[in-house]
Structure formats: C-alpha cells, structure tokens
Amino acid sequence: xxxxxxxxxxxxxxxxxxxxxxxxxxxxxxxxxxxxxxxxxxxxxxxxxxxxxxxxxxxxxxxxxxxxxxxxxxxxxxxxxxxxxxxxxxxxxxxxxxxxxxxxxxxxxxxxxxxxxxxxxxxxxxxxxxxxxxxxxxxxxxxxxxxxxxxxxxxxxxxxxxxxxxxxxxxxxxxxxxxxxxxxxxxxxxxxxxxxx
Amino acid sequence: xxxxxxxxxxxxxxxxxxxxxxxxxxxxxxxxxxxxxxxxxxxxxxxxxxxxxxxxxxxxxxxxxxxxxxxxxxxxxxxxxxxxxxxxxxxxxxxxxxxxxxxxxxxxxxxxxxxxxxxxxxxxxxxxxxxxxxxxxxxxxxxxxxxxxxxxxxxxxxxxxxxxxxxxxxxxxxxxxxxxxxxxxxxxxxxxxxxxx
Numbered sequence: 059x060x061x062x063x064x065x066x067x068x069x070x071x072x073x074x075x076x077x078x079x080x081x082x083x084x085x086x087x088x089x090x091x092x093x094x095x096x097x098x099x100x101x102x103x104x105x106x107x108x109x110x111x112x113x114x115x116x117x118x119x120x121x122x123x124x125x126x127x128x129x130x131x132x133x134x135x136x137x138x139x140x141x142x143x144x145x146x147x148x149x150x151x152x153x154x155x156x157x158x159x160x161x162x163x164x165x166x167x168x169x170x171x172x173x174x175x176x177x178x179x180x181x182x183x184x185x186x187x188x189x190x191x192x193x194x195x196x197x198x199x200x201x202x203x204x205x206x207x208x209x210x211x212x213x214x215x216x217x218x219x220x221x222x223x224x225x226x227x228x229x230x231x232x233x234x235x236x237x238x239x240x241x242x243x244x245x246x247x248x249x250x251x252x253x254x255x
Numbered sequence: 256x257x258x259x260x261x262x263x264x265x266x267x268x269x270x271x272x273x274x275x276x277x278x279x280x281x282x283x284x285x286x287x288x289x290x291x292x293x294x295x296x297x298x299x300x301x302x303x304x305x306x307x308x309x310x311x312x313x314x315x316x317x318x319x320x321x322x323x324x325x326x327x328x329x330x331x332x333x334x335x336x337x338x339x340x341x342x343x344x345x346x347x348x349x350x351x352x353x354x355x356x357x358x359x360x361x362x363x364x365x366x367x368x369x370x371x372x373x374x375x376x377x378x379x380x381x382x383x384x385x386x387x388x389x390x391x392x393x394x395x396x397x398x399x400x401x402x403x404x405x406x407x408x409x410x411x412x413x414x415x416x417x418x419x420x421x422x423x424x425x426x427x428x429x430x431x432x433x434x435x436x437x438x439x440x441x442x443x444x445x446x447x448x449x450x451x452x
Contacts, residue, residue, distance in 0.1 A: 142390035
C-alpha cells in the first residue's frame, strides 16, 4: 500500500525540513477511515481540509436521478475539501467518502493559520495549492468541452497514474463524463492498438 | 450600453469608499479594445488581470480541429485572466479576446500588491475572488458531468442574465458544451412551455 506522510509531503513540496512542524503535528491525531465512511455530506458546511496519507477518497455529487458524478479522486499525497463551502460558509453540494480504508490528516481553518504563522513557506504552499486547484479545474472543463473519450482517459491516467487498478470502472467513467460502456470501448481500442505496435 | 467603473465595483464588493484608490487609479490608463482584439494568445505567458468596465471579453481554447471552447465570458464587472499561466509562469493554453468593443482596466502583479498594501480589504477581496472562481469552476464541472442541456442553459442565464442577446448562439452553445442545434431546440422548448403557461 502506498503511503505519504504529511511531513514527507511538506519536505517534497515546500522544501521544508521534515521536523519543521513536529511540535504541531505530534499532537495532531490521524484519522482512520473505513471504506465507505463519509467525511462530508451534501448540505453540511465543510469545516476541514483532508490530506490523504494512505488510501483513497472521492469528492462527488449525486444528481436528482441518484447518479454519482465524481469531481475529484484523492489518493496519497492529495488534499481534498470543498473550498467554496468552507470559505463562504455555504452548505456543500458535495460528498466526500472513502473508496479504500484510508489514513487522513484533518486540518481546520485554525490549523492552517497556525501553520502559516509558524512558517511563511506554508502560506506560500497553500497559495500554490489554490492556484494549482484552479488550473486543474480549468483543464478539466476544457477537456469536458473539447476532448474525445480517449483523450479524457489519457488525461486521467496522467493525473492519476495508478488509479485504474484501484477504482471501480463506473467511478472512472463518472469522472470522465462518459458511460461505463464508452470507457470499456476506449480501453479495448487502446489495448488492441498497443498490441499491434 | 452597460458600464461599471472599477471604483463602483470596489464600492459594491469590498465596501470601500469610491475614492480609496483615487491616487493609484488616476494614473492608471484604461484600455480601449475593439471587437476581435486579442488580450492573450495561446502560448503567451499571461501577465495581466483584466477588469471589464464596459463591453464583453471571452476566455477560450481552440482545439486541434479548430473548434472554439468558451471557458468564460467576462461582461461589465467581471475579471478575467489565466491564473495558472500568470502564477506558474506557464505558457497559456487559452485566448482572451473582445466579443464587443470594450473598456478594460489592466492590472499586473505589482498593481495587485500595491492595492493590497494600500488597503488590506483589497487583499481580502482578491482572496474572495479566488475562492469564488474555484466555486464557479467546480459547479461548471458538475453541470457538464450531470446536467441536461436545458439545465445548463438555465444555469447560464442565471450567471449571465443579459448575455443571450449579446453573444452569437454558437458561442453560447460552445460554453454549454452542446451543439448550436441542441441550444436552439432547448430555447424553442422553453419558449413553447412558457407560452402555454
């Protein structure tokens, strides 16, 4: 099972020594969530950001017909939260739950302020995450508007290199905005093309 | 023609007296752009944020087949920029051009810092805009994944109440991710339903 501690993440992404936040992180409890557990439900106000150390979460909506639409997967090393709900104090339109048993660090607004005060580089990291988030959402819209099923699938693999083996096909199809049959067609076509090479 | 000065916008949105930034804004030139003029081209690094005082800009990509995909319209009172390109110094994947003759305020990174230093409320406004942007991008993805053509159209009208009369139909269809024929079907259906009421 893959594992990326928050410390190792900070070291890689904000160039901070692993023990920078030791006094803070030592008292912080990690949360163990079981497959299927909810971390956010539609209608609740989202108060937390979740950093996944191991396992896998998904962030999604359910439409009136009961269909699931996946906005984001969060495997090891990813953050997930509803920034709109937490920032504007709006009831969330989304759910977050665990696709696999997961170990998660839970941050509230106070934690983020405290970490930024302790180390300005954390504030800069937070700002970079915000902009990366915008960039990802933007490319996703562009893909949904312009790309074929195959192009979307290729982009998915680039973003989430090992998720195809971990996520049920219907959830991948839901993320891509195509039917499970469409996804299966794309995969067969790519496999046969690679076989012919 | 609609018109919203940057001063009036600040007054409405950041609760700042209209003359707060007078010394700064007095020296700032407004840019007059003609219909069809470009403010950003794919491959360039986006150095500016554009605030539209009057007129209308669009932010879009062009795919390999030459098809336009509209990510955002920016009428009076809207900002538009490629935050990814300007923040990460990446060549932009997008274009910004004028759908109508427009009057635009142009801000670079320095201006934003200067305004935030002059008045912390401006920094807070900027942060709110970032989060609103995320929220809009997120709902747009959700709509593209889950909503029918009619639901997308209704959401469009809510976001841009007067644009249907100002924007060519094929651009609205492009924004909605449906064909122009699909858009025309939706409009006819809605019109006949409203007529029967």
